[in-house]
Amino acid sequence: MRIYQVRVYFEDTDCGGIVYHTNYLKYCERARSELFFSVSRQPFLDTSGFVLKRVNAEFISSARLGDMLEVRSVLSQAKSASVSLKQDIYRIYNASSQIQCEELIFSADIVLAFVDVKYAKVCKIPPYMREILLSLGG
DSSP states (O other): OEEEEEEOOGGGBOTTSBBOTHHHHHHHHHHHHHHHHTTTOOSBOSSEEEEEEEEEEEEOSOOBTTOEEEEEEEEEEEOSSEEEEEEEEEEEEETTTTEEEEEEEEEEEEEEEEEETTTTEEOOOOHHHHHHHHTTOO
16 A cells, blocks of 8 residues: 545635545545655656546545545556556545544545557556556555
């Protein structure tokens, strides 16, 4: 499992201070990118990279301005040209009540395909990228 933390800022919310729904997917994307950045690698090559093939998401509760969130990523399955991940977002600090907590607020099953964008074809995940993804366990 890999953990990535993010605070909710004003730009993430609507006028009521509630996180806009697409930002949960952005937080998951950041967590996946950070997996590569943390080992000084890029999550893409010159003409190829991961694209979202499928997502099954459940919005459980709303995050709010000032909350601290934790994205927990676990590898579910690794194939030669795709990976399946489970990414859950927990609220670990509730800014409204100013308390530490551990509340699941979003859950997603995500499938990523590795694609050569120049030729618009699925291709094998490079060995070093596969190794980085395998570090997520599962």
